[in-house]
Amino acid sequence: MKGGGLPPSAPPRHVAVIMDGNGRWARQRGLPRVEGHRMGIRSVRAVVECAREIGISYLTLYAFSTENWGRPRTEVTTLMGLLREFLIRELPDLNKHGIRLRVIGETGRLPSHVRGVLDHAVEATGRNSSMTLTLALSYAGRNEIVRAARKLAAAAAAGKILPESITDEDVAGSLDTAGIPDPDLVIRTSGEIRVSNFLLWQAAYAEFVFTDVLWPDFGKPEFLAALEEYAHRDRRFGLAGEQGTLSPGDP
Ligand code: IPE
């Protein structure tokens, strides 16, 4: 961090969150893990509301990873049920506040009773423009890159593109996040300091904030504290960083 009164980083345009620690929150209280997931939904609502109020344009939440399919069946089933309930319950508020819903991940693996409400919510909020809320569901960064590679390989095999002319932009545009700017800030709760297959390509120059707070205890004050920490970071993007406010493409 620099002294000397340099301006703090601009507010992040895109914040992504690895919402972790629901199970431990429940265990600490002698409750079943699913109670942690249930309480975690309160945190989702608080963070979405706070992000919208602050004027963050893109909020991405890691809700269920490809690897999470390997959890006990009852936990997976309950999570899917909670997700469906959440989508049904929140849809009016998403529309009221102009929030557009997007999904990244292998959504084809989700049970049809979830996919139905998900597709409906994405469609029903498609013209909203105050904030884009992206849910990462059945998501893994490596899997996303593999699927992008397949698309590009198929286009090359069909003679539509030349392998040697594939660019960063082509790869980015073949990912589930096509059209969404890269995250400026990635927050992970629960004290784990790892990326767990989240936005591997997109987070190339993201700032990371790790907090010990478990997700069900994470609310507006904790979100604001993470933004404050971000504001003091000196982003350089590989450049010399003399100005303290560089962004990619700056001379
Ligand atoms: C995060 O909490 C929610 C999901 C991964 C679905 P966890 O369920 O991973 O909680 P911990 O990490 O076991 O405490």
Ligand code: IPE
């Ligand atoms: C990451 O949390 C995935 C989500 C928050 C949805 P995990 O709890 O699944 O990750 P690990 O197992 O601690 O790496």
Ligand code: MG
């Ligand atoms: Mg976890």
